[in-house]
Amino acid sequence: MALETSDIQNKLVDNFELIVRDFSQQHDIFSFEVDSTSILEVMQFLRDDKTLRFNFLTDVCGIHYPDAEADRQFAVVYHMHNWVDNVRIRIKCFLNGENPEIDSVTSLFLGANWQERETYDFFGIIFKGHPQLKRILNMDEMVSFPMRKEFPLEDGGRTDKDDRFFGRTTDNC
Amino acid sequence: MAEELIKTTVSSEEQQIIANSTEIIPIMSDLLLPPELRYADIIKQRQNEDGSELSILNLGPTHPATHGIFQNILLMDGERIVEGEGTVGYIHRAFEKIAENRPFYQITPLTDRMNYCSSPINNMGWWMTLEKALNIEVPKRVQYLRVIIMELARIADHIICNSVLGVDTGALTGFLYVFQFREKIYEIYEEICGARLTTNMGRIGGFEREWSPAAFRKINEFLEEFPPVWEQFEKLLTRNRIFMDRTINVGPISAERAMSYGFTGPNLRATGVDYDIRVMQPYSSYEDFEFNVPVGKSGDTYDRFCVRNAEVWESISIIKQALAKMPEGPYHADVPDYYLPPKEDVYTTMEALIYHFKIVMGEIPVPVTEVYHPVEGGNGELGFYLITDGSRTPYRLHFRRPCFIYYQAFNEMVKGQMLSDAIATLSSLNVIAGELDA
Numbered sequence: 001m002a003l004e005t006s007d008i009q010n011k012l013v014d015n016f017e018l019i020v021r022d023f024s025q026q027h028d029i030f031s032f033e034v035d036s037t038s039i040l041e042v043m044q045f046l047r048d049d050k051t052l053r054f055n056f057l058t059d060v061c062g063i064h065y066p067d068a069e070a071d072r073q074f075a076v077v078y079h080m081h082n083w084v085d086n087v088r089i090r091i092k093c094f095l096n097g098e099n100p101e102i103d104s105v106t107s108l109f110l111g112a113n114w115q116e117r118e119t120y121d122f123f124g125i126i127f128k129g130h131p132q133l134k135r136i137l138n139m140d141e142m143v144s145f146p147m148r149k150e151f152p153l154e155d156g157g158r159t160d161k162d163d164r165f166f167g168r169t170t171d172n173c
Numbered sequence: 174m175a176e177e178l179i180k181t182t183v184s185s186e187e188q189q190i191i192a193n194s195t196e197i198i199p200i201m202s203d204l205l206l207p208p209e210l211r212y213a214d215i216i217k218q219r220q221n222e223d224g225s226e227l228s229i230l231n232l233g234p235t236h237p238a239t240h241g242i243f244q245n246i247l248l249m250d251g252e253r254i255v256e257g258e259g260t261v262g263y264i265h266r267a268f269e270k271i272a273e274n275r276p277f278y279q280i281t282p283l284t285d286r287m288n289y290c291s292s293p294i295n296n297m298g299w300w301m302t303l304e305k306a307l308n309i310e311v312p313k314r315v316q317y318l319r320v321i322i323m324e325l326a327r328i329a330d331h332i333i334c335n336s337v338l339g340v341d342t343g344a345l346t347g348f349l350y351v352f353q354f355r356e357k358i359y360e361i362y363e364e365i366c367g368a369r370l371t372t373n374m375g376r377i378g379g380f381e382r383e384w385s386p387a388a389f390r391k392i393n394e395f396l397e398e399f400p401p402v403w404e405q406f407e408k409l410l411t412r413n414r415i416f417m418d419r420t421i422n423v424g425p426i427s428a429e430r431a432m433s434y435g436f437t438g439p440n441l442r443a444t445g446v447d448y449d450i451r452v453m454q455p456y457s458s459y460e461d462f463e464f465n466v467p468v469g470k471s472g473d474t475y476d477r478f479c480v481r482n483a484e485v486w487e488s489i490s491i492i493k494q495a496l497a498k499m500p501e502g503p504y505h506a507d508v509p510d511y512y513l514p515p516k517e518d519v520y521t522t523m524e525a526l527i528y529h530f531k532i533v534m535g536e537i538p539v540p541v542t543e544v545y546h547p548v549e550g551g552n553g554e555l556g557f558y559l560i561t562d563g564s565r566t567p568y569r570l571h572f573r574r575p576c577f578i579y580y581q582a583f584n585e586m587v588k589g590q591m592l593s594d595a596i597a598t599l600s601s602l603n604v605i606a607g608e609l610d611a
Binding site: 026027028029031055056057058059061063064077079083086088090109110111112113114115118122131132133134136137138139146147151153154 | 204205261262265267269270271273274305306430432433434435436448453454542543544545547554556558560568569571573577578579580581582610611
């Protein structure tokens, strides 16, 4: 592997200082957190830098953390891939629960278009500057954001699936 | 071809309602309007400008030529496509939401139903993701067996895509001829796991049972009988004047655009980029096998067809190598915490009974972790992004579905082309509705 994770970390810290933080290696992917206000610059840097060359946006998806503090209720996760050195990275941006907003990266990667629409559709995360931010998989008339944790999948009154009967607490811990 | 023309008269009240409904969205854009309204404006404008009479054509959602439930509202100039917008989600089944509420072993049937033309690849990809999260090492033999079944699935996937492309350009013969071999592949699946289409194959750490001698016999028969048939199929179409005229320069995309759009798999390789996860990040011992990554040049329908044809030959070669090098060993990893004990033992030994109960109830030890595992699916990088919180269900499971990501380029690819070319392009992209919508 030509491009070491320490190089990625150093380059990012040199250029962005505290905007990028929490570097860690999770299994085979190097991950870090980026300030949600700066995702566009960081991603552009990752894509255009001569040594980093993260040319491919593999995946965009959202996560809901209802138990986290107000500023970290939602996360948008980006997977990027450098095809020259074959290195993958994962970028996480945490968003406010009241007003989840982040810049759209469609200007950098066309493929982000539908993936951001999907994330909006399921989590209600607003991608600023997206050309066509409307629902994609669910019907347009829908008012809720179904992948949020408070949206129930099945009848909450069922007792046959009560975890307490199996030695677990209700939050499965 | 059955086509339906939509009348597009929009009353002023309707337009008012639409204007109101989009107010909550911060960025007002024409693109947020339903395409038929947008196109109605363009039609009027163009008529005033140069007197041309554009029309709107509703293609789909249920149309025999689209092989799945896709709707495309197209703005047509005669038979040429001026613009189009696709609607997806007709068979959205909320797999990601369901997955958050199911123990791990109940998620495999969900993965079956994504790309149902090659479900074993989805199943194996899911097990490998879990094994990565749970730190399970699987025996070499299991890895080789997985390679065999995944390559068979890839062949089945490419058989469908390429032969149906023949059908869409007017050649039914090739389709009927090679389709019997998809049937033979399904018989192999049946021998291994009992199911044919939605296979639900394998377990954490390996397979549910040893492959029977009949399974190996059928694989060997397939390897003997299929190559001459595939050769004939190729001869029927590859240098066929009509087929070439219908597919060359139809629905092309450049390598740069394709990468920006997130293309992977045969559709990307047809543009000349040799990105294949089996080579880039070998999983399940793909590094042990010799194979080429076929690439195209112009990224058009013909190149996609040729790349898939060539990949079938590579898959056959990989299966042959795997059979020849097949190591001895167990058919599953020795992980009693995750792998169900034999049923006889459950009735007779205490330990097996406890493990059986715990696994069935979903009480397995799960580390808190995050994993992303990609596999080379039938039409691109199929990725599983799993976040666990130590409970029996995933905290979040996201499927990176190649179809969903590259289908967004479809309307750009067919812009300016004939309607019948759009059909050929759609079928050569191999968009599987189940994977598109998840």
